[in-house]
Amino acid sequence: MKHFISCLLLCGYYTLGSVCENITVNINGPDQIVIGQNVSLNCTVNIDVDVKFDWKVPNEQQLQNGRVVENHFVKNLENLTVSVIIIQNVTAADEGEYICNVTLTDSVHKNYTLKIFDKPDYMHNPYMFIFICCAMLITAFYTMSFFNLKRILYMCITQFRIDSERNSRIEEQLDLLPDVKIFEFSKLQLKLGKELGLGKFGVVCKAEAIGMINNVTTTTVCVKMAKSNTDQKHINAIRSELDIMIHIGMHLNIVNLLGAYTGSINKKLMMITEYCCFGNIHYYLSSQRSSFISQINPNGDLDFNIHTSSRNPYSSNNAENKHFIEKHDEDSIQIIDENEYLMPGETKWYLNYRGDFEECNYKPSCTYDLVCWSYQIAQGLEYIASKRVFNLNLTTKNILLTEGNIVKICDFEFLKMNSHDENYQILSTSDLPKKWLAIESLRDRVYLTQSHIWTYGIVLWEIFSLGATPYPNIRVKDLLNALVKGYRMEQPLFANKRIFQIMFKCWETDPSKRPSFKNITHSLESLLKHITISI
Numbered sequence: 001m002k003h004f005i006s007c008l009l010l011c012g013y014y015t016l017g018s019v020c021e022n023i024t025v026n027i028n029g030p031d032q033i034v035i036g037q038n039v040s041l042n043c044t045v046n047i048d049v050d051v052k053f054d055w056k057v058p059n060e061q062q063l064q065n066g067r068v069v070e071n072h073f074v075k076n077l078e079n080l081t082v083s084v085i086i087i088q089n090v091t092a093a094d095e096g097e098y099i100c101n102v103t104l105t106d107s108v109h110k111n112y113t114l115k116i117f118d119k120p121d122y123m124h125n126p127y128m129f130i131f132i133c134c135a136m137l138i139t140a141f142y143t144m145s146f147f148n149l150k151r152i153l154y155m156c157i158t159q160f161r162i163d164s165e166r167n168s169r170i171e172e173q174l175d176l177l178p179d180v181k182i183f184e185f186s187k188l189q190l191k192l193g194k195e196l197g198l199g200k201f202g203v204v205c206k207a208e209a210i211g212m213i214n215n216v217t218t219t220t221v222c223v224k225m226a227k228s229n230t231d232q233k234h235i236n237a238i239r240s241e242l243d244i245m246i247h248i249g250m251h252l253n254i255v256n257l258l259g260a261y262t263g264s265i266n267k268k269l270m271m272i273t274e275y276c277c278f279g280n281i282h283y284y285l286s287s288q289r290s291s292f293i294s295q296i297n298p299n300g301d302l303d304f305n306i307h308t309s310s311r312n313p314y315s316s317n318n319a320e321n322k323h324f325i326e327k328h329d330e331d332s333i334q335i336i337d338e339n340e341y342l343m344p345g346e347t348k349w350y351l352n353y354r355g356d357f358e359e360c361n362y363k364p365s366c367t368y369d370l371v372c373w374s375y376q377i378a379q380g381l382e383y384i385a386s387k388r389v390f391n392l393n394l395t396t397k398n399i400l401l402t403e404g405n406i407v408k409i410c411d412f413e414f415l416k417m418n419s420h421d422e423n424y425q426i427l428s429t430s431d432l433p434k435k436w437l438a439i440e441s442l443r444d445r446v447y448l449t450q451s452h453i454w455t456y457g458i459v460l461w462e463i464f465s466l467g468a469t470p471y472p473n474i475r476v477k478d479l480l481n482a483l484v485k486g487y488r489m490e491q492p493l494f495a496n497k498r499i500f501q502i503m504f505k506c507w508e509t510d511p512s513k514r515p516s517f518k519n520i521t522h523s524l525e526s527l528l529k530h531i532t533i534s535i
Contacts (some may be wrong), residue, residue, distance in 0.1 A: 038250045042148035043083045043100035052103040053083035058096025196346030223271040253380030255410040256280045286467035295367035300496050304368045373407045375524040380409045382517035394455050396462040435470045450511035457506025464495035
């Protein structure tokens with residue numbers, strides 16, 4: 001069953017002080033919707049001030065059962081403010097008007113309505129509705145491929161079974177997850193492009209997928225696959241990653257699964273995901289050190305009006321900054337051990353996944369971007385946590401940047417499901433990035449829900465140091481002893497006191513005293529709402 005969407009676009013004016021600016025609000029969604037899909041609706045405003053979004057959906061039960069996920073204040077470099085809702089597993093009951101109410105600072109309200117064409121009157125007769133649905137399913141059996149029909153039906157059946165097992169580990173749920181073959185995508189419709197990364201057991205390529213979205217469109221994707229003649233252990237790891245991605249579902253700030261090829265399960269398993277043209281933010285930030293625009297004014301306040309001149313010490317020639325650069329770069333390059341990021345023998349694709357800057361709308365980054373990314377990462381991690389999943393390998397090298405200034409968490413091979421006692425027992429830390437682990441994980445080999453908060457604080461430090469190595473003067477073998485004695489990293493160069501306070505609270509020794517992701521997103525959102533902020 002397909003639903004056709006039309007969009008009503010209205011324009012208005014708002015007054016901020018003595019300045020009058022033209023504003024435009026857009027609601028964008030797919031042209032055609034098929035039952036069982038996940039649908040994203042974007043409400044975009046071409047202003048960069050305090051804006052409040054309020055979505056109205058036709059069925060309040062969509063919010064109650066968690067099938068509608070909202071993301072607010074996702075901003076990009078073009079001074080746009082975007083609110084996104086994702087409707088998961090669309091059904092016929094989701095048809096109706098979706099209204100995005102935008103409230104500006106001067107209390108002017110504009111409603112922008114996304115309309116789905118009404119059904120004919122006879123559709124309101126429940127018996128006629130059932131008869132027509134059955135007829136359409138029978139017709140679909142002959143007109144659709146067996147794969148598409150199986151995918152829709154199987155997802156509906158398995159979702160109930162997975163929900164009933166929420167308190168068990170993900171490893172115990174794999175037999176309840178949908179068969180990977182329901183995401184099967186023909187290898188003949190994939191045109192592999194250049195290699196993005198290469199590891200001991202795996203390779204990741206850019207590719208073009210024909211008919212991924214519909215029967216005509218060509219979509220740029222990322223394909224992760226095992227090398228030929230690899231061992232079964234790595235094949236099983238990729239299969240496990242596929243299963244976990246199916247369990248997690250879709251979110252704006254994670255790299256979403258689009259399909260899989262399992263035609264030769266022993267050696268040619270392929271995982272097809274979203275493509276992020278800028279690559280990982282670690283390399284992206286490191287490459288921008290000379291052009292980065294610091295928006296921290298001489299008083300230590302955030303001032304997002306700073307655009308034209310950079311107070312970036314990397315581009316300064318004074319002796320003090322030159323000494324910092326030399327020391328900083330030496331710490332970043334020489335002390336870092338690549339094995340701190342990887343499992344033995346694990347693919348290193350995300351380490352050199354550097355993207356195609358020339359194919360995207362490349363612009364120098366600024367402090368505003370760092371805050372925006374931090375906010376999005378917190379939202380993504382909050383969503384993953386809601387699925388009762390841990391990410392044991394969260395670093396900036398596993399966070400990708402794509403167009404629209406959107407960041408996405410990747411590398412789901414290291415995800416683990418927490419059990420009903422809210423912790424995950426780590427058998428060994430030798431395979432994990434130790435400098436990102438919480439103190440209780442290093443000391444007691446346990447990973448709590450709050451351990452994710454500690455790791456997020458380390459990622460913040462990486463971001464606001466433009467890709468420096470955490471604990472640059474401490475070796476891994478001495479780290480736990482230093483943390484137990486109370487050592488914590490100092491404020492990174494490109495953060496002010498207010499930002500540093502957010503990350504420092506993540507490193508509380510007592511896990512119960514660390515902030516929640518909800519509190520963190522609230523703090524970062526308050527930074528994004530204001531043009532100039534005083535500490």
